[in-house]
Amino acid sequence: MTTASQQAQPPAPVHSPRQRGGIGGSVRDSLVVGKRNLIRMMRIPEVVIFGLIQPIMFVVLFTYVFGGSILIPGAPSGNAQAYREFLMAGIFAQTVTFATAGAGAGIADDMHKGLIDRFRSLPMSRGAVLTGRTLADLVQTALTLVVLAVVALLIGWRTHENLAKVLAGFALLLLLGYAFSWIGALIGLSVRTPEAATSGGLIWLFPLTFISNAFVPVNGMPAVLQHVAEWNPFSATVAAARELFGNTNQHVPKSVTGAWPMEHPVVASVIWSLLIIAVFRTLAVRKYRSATA
Template identity: 90%
Template structure:
């Protein structure tokens, strides 16, 4: 029988930080995990900027600079959500190797294993965003709001990434292999990110997709980041369908992310307990 964890909230926080530290050390010892995680978003920045930058109309203009400013919030949001696959694969790998069973034999809070893992993934995502922002600046992206607002925009992006890492945790606990977790973590992300306002204006979509895109949690964060970065030049910021999240994107972004964390953390911790019972 597994030891019973004690210490209440303080003990749970301490245990979570210990697990997070363990995962961060592992990441530092395997730097290719971080390097390969950077390649895809950098490719997206370069390809979308130089391949589509002069052909996609934003506010009736095909000015490449307008598209850069329109695009970058979407690329940042896609990057933080695509970390979902890595989170799921990492947890599935720990399950497959029996590491989770060893954690379970210790007197630690049951949710600490998952919380620590998601916190470590959040740190890696933050580092990725820093590098990606530098690349974006190099290709011509600029912000037009005070530094505090820009930081708030990145904070919303990280909150969305943290929320989605709990979806990845649930997926990782629900499959048998890391490969299945990677596939399961990506297959639904592509329609989520592309049926949104991330890469093209919603106005050009069919009417039924406009409703889907504007109620998409991903779109709310992208819209909020654009406003906080000041990347709204030439854009129609009003909702096409009258959707509440597009009219109040910052508040909607926070609410969507918190809701996802509450729901999927509850489901993931419950799955963790049943999977290791």
């Protein structure tokens, strides 16, 4: 038989999961989510394989189909080797930026399946879901770059600087890829389906990568496009990679318009990438909070 005091006792309050605060907790949560995405990638190997095939096709097509037709200033007509050394930094940069579409599609798929809502119910940092996803994409991009570099060496691409500078060039490429993955994250959170995220992640990348110094020298473009290309963040990283790989050409000027990023490509590449991360990470985390509220 219950007493009156027991009957009057209010029910215990139900507490919602609390987030673990602090930078340390956010880092741990991000690594856990990143590990989850890496395991998922390993269980779907065709995603990784298809991601490797596309850049390899670009290398082969541009080298053997267009290489003999595109003239690099100072090189003999039809000199494919000169074009290979000019081309590869652009192909590397295009590869890391095209990973943006995959990042956006993955996040859109998680949203579509309700997985993001499950993450949100857990006591974890809000930004960890997106940070973990972008870190996992960075690992996949690094793997793709390794394979692509091996293919490039097999077709005759060579570097002419020490190992430290070459590794620094690849680090700048990965930093650009990580920065662009945050753009993909924002796109993935802003659309309703993975298919829309894939289309939205690619449609703006083609003009960004082709109106640049990646595949042809800028001095052959119309004057307006020269300015656009030389202030393009993508162009800064391509120029920085060429410089660190030792693939620059003394007959091709650093800049035809006097653009500061082309005169200081390494510094400009770092600034552009960090700026993109700061802006789009903030927007993506804010969109994540409102989209799942």
